[in-house]
Each structure stands twice: as structure tokens, then as C-alpha cells.
Amino acid sequence: MQIYLPIAEVSVNAFLLLGLGGFVGILSGMFGVGGGFILTPLLFFIGIPPAIAVATQANQVVASSLSGVLAHLKRKTVDFRMGYVLLAGGIVGSAAGVQIFALMRRLGQVDLLVNLFYVIFLGIIGALMLIEGLNALRKSRKGGTTRRKHTWSQGLPMKMKFRTSGLYISVIPPVLVGVMVGVLSAIMGVGGGFIMLPAMIYILGMPTKVVVGTSLFQIIFVAAFTTMMHAITNNTVDLLLALLLLIGGVVGAQIGTALAVHLRGESLRILLAVIVLVVCGKLALDLLIEPAELYSVAPEVPE
Incomplete structure (x- = not known):
């Protein structure tokens, strides 16, 4: 069933969009990621303009993440105090990222910016997560324990106690992590989970059970703020596209949360790393391979 997306100005299959939203929702529930790092490139591949894809799918991230959080609340695996600190940095970073996005769009370089960000960040994070996941899996099979190491962040001032995570650390690293994730959320159209998860585990030292x-x-809140800012600043949010992705995402998140219970933390990290690297490889190929049409006419961006 083909439908016309008024803001994106393209026709796509509605069931395809529902399926993409459901797939990303499953990833959200399993790994604790918004899923935007997968969904945004997939929207590129089916013909959605990058500027529209980045801004609109952040709305779907809100729905799938909310659905996943409700499931984790039942298990009491949400550290609200840590979440508030991360959120404070995330709002600041998101506001800055939207302004950068608007500037690059006016210069006509937003497509290149988004793709380069994906290739660089997905490549680095995917490789690091794969190495760490394999090391943790190897240690667990040998019967050893993966002890939490003391990090540089434990010597910083402004310490706060995070009881759910069992931590007493400075608030500076969580705020900086939040700022980075906020910028990525605005520029790449992602929830930032693929950055957030390894940062929470390896930099902040949080236990895996509360990280997701x-x-x-x-x-939830960073993606919602990002969507609102894009709609106001850049007028690039397609509500019909967002609605279809949202419906699929809510259903998929519940499925993913149920699947995550049956997988070990090390296995989840390795699987997520593989998915990240596959998407990175596809985007890198698209940048390197010469397109069929070297020139295209783009609509004028209003000042």
C-alpha cells in the first residue's frame, strides 16, 4: 500500500515503514538503544531525504524507548538519578546539535555531514564494543569475573551517590556523556544508545543490569526535545512518517525486551557490535562507490 509523505515529498509502502519501525523497536528493547543508528540509514536506503529522516525518526525513538522503559520499570532496573544527570547534559548537547544541523543544511552539506558522522562513530564504537564483548565472553567462559576497574573519573570533584547503580562518582563525566549524546541525537537522528551504553559501562562503571x-x-526526553527543535528550527518533521514508525516501534520494543531476558549481557554486546559494523560498512560503501547520477536538483532551503 503506497502512501505519499507530504514533507518528505516521496511515496513509500506503509507496511515497509511499519516493518522498519518494528525491527528498530526490537533492537531498542533488546539493547537499550533508541535504534536510530539503524533506522536512519534504512530510511536513506528507501529514498527518504536525509534531513527528513534524521528529524522525523527521532520521534519514533521516543515511542520505542518509552515502551522499553515501562518494561524495565517492572524489573526496577532504571537508575533515575543517573538518568536525570545524563539528561541535563543531553538537552544542552541537543540544542547545540540542532543549530549545527541547521547551519550545514543552509550550506547544502547536511547529507555529507550525516553520512560521515555515521561512518566515523559507528566504526569506532562498533569495533570497541566487539573487542570488549569478546574479551568479557572469553573471561566468563574461563570462569573468571569481570571486575569493575577504578577509572580516572573517580578522582574528580562534585561527587554524587547513585544507589541503584551502586556508585559514588563525580557528576562531571555523566554530564559530558549526555552532552555528546545530545549532539549526536540532533545531527545523526539517533537516541545515542550506541554511544551511551559503552560509556555507561566502561567510563561510568555502571552495572550492565541497570544500563539498558x-x-x-x-x-526518551533527549529525542523528544530534538524532534521539537528540528520541527521549529528546520521544518523537517514528517508527521505521517513518524506515526507509522511509531506504531511499529512500540510493538517491537515489547518483543525485544522479552528476548533480552534470555540472552547474556556479553552476547548482547557482541550482537549489537556486529549490527553497528554492518551498517557502518554499508554507509562507507555508499560514500565510496560512484553514484549512478552524479548531479541532482535539491529544493531551495529557506533562510
Whole structure:
């Protein structure tokens, strides 16, 4: 069933969009990520303009993340205090990222900016997560324990106690992590979970069992703020596209949360790393391979 998306100005299959939203929702529930790092490139591949894809799918991230958080609340695996600190940095970063996005769009370089950000960040994070996941899996099979190491962040001032995570650390690293995720959310159209998860585990030292729920909690508000800012600043939010992705995402998140219970933390990290690297490889190929049409006519961007 073909439908016309008024803001994106393209026709796409409605069931395809529902399926994409459901797939990303499953990833959200399983890994604690908003899923935008997968959905945004997939929207590129089916013909949605990058500026519209980035701004609109952030709305779907809100729905799938909210659905996932509700499931984690039942298990009491959400550190609200840590989530608030991360959120404070995330709002600041998101506001800055939207302004950068608007500037690059006016210069006509937003497509290149988004693709380069994906290739660089997905490549680095995917590789690091894969290495760490394989090391953790190897240690667990040998019967050893993965002890939490003391990090540089524990010597910083402005410490706060996070009881759910069992931590007493400075608020500076969580705020900086939040700022980085906010910028990425605005420029790449992602919830930032693929950055947030390894940062929460390896920089902040949070236990894996509370990382997923806390990450989703923070993503809800940052993604919602990002969507609002894009709509006001850039007029690039397609509500019909957002609605179809949202419906699929809510259903998929519940399925993903149920699946996550049956998988070990190390296995989840390795699987997520593989998915990240596959998407990175596809985007890198698209940048390197010469397109069929070297020139295209783009609509004028209003000042």
C-alpha cells in the first residue's frame, strides 16, 4: 500500500515503514538503544531525504524507548538519578546539535555531514564494543569475573551517590556523556544508545543490569526535545512518517525486551557490535562507490 509523505515529498509502502519501525523497536528493547543508528540509514536506503529522516525518526525513538522503559520499570532496573544527570547534559548537547544541523543544511552539506558522522562513530564504537564483548565472553567462559576497574573519573570533584547503580562518582563525566549524546541525537537522528551504553559501562562503571533501562529513560526526553527543535528550527518533521514508525516501534520494543531476558549481557554486546559494523560498512560503501547520477536538483532551503 503506497502512501505519499507530504514533507518528505516521496511515496513509500506503509507496511515497509511499519516493518522498519518494528525491527528498530526490537533492537531498542533488546539493547537499550533508541535504534536510530539503524533506522536512519534504512530510511536513506528507501529514498527518504536525509534531513527528513534524521528529524522525523527521532520521534519514533521516543515511542520505542518509552515502551522499553515501562518494561524495565517492572524489573526496577532504571537508575533515575543517573538518568536525570545524563539528561541535563543531553538537552544542552541537543540544542547545540540542532543549530549545527541547521547551519550545514543552509550550506547544502547536511547529507555529507550525516553520512560521515555515521561512518566515523559507528566504526569506532562498533569495533570497541566487539573487542570488549569478546574479551568479557572469553573471561566468563574461563570462569573468571569481570571486575569493575577504578577509572580516572573517580578522582574528580562534585561527587554524587547513585544507589541503584551502586556508585559514588563525580557528576562531571555523566554530564559530558549526555552532552555528546545530545549532539549526536540532533545531527545523526539517533537516541545515542550506541554511544551511551559503552560509556555507561566502561567510563561510568555502571552495572550492565541497570544500563539498558537508564539509557532508555534518558533517550526518551533527549529525542523528544530534538524532534521539537528540528520541527521549529528546520521544518523537517514528517508527521505521517513518524506515526507509522511509531506504531511499529512500540510493538517491537515489547518483543525485544522479552528476548533480552534470555540472552547474556556479553552476547548482547557482541550482537549489537556486529549490527553497528554492518551498517557502518554499508554507509562507507555508499560514500565510496560512484553514484549512478552524479548531479541532482535539491529544493531551495529557506533562510
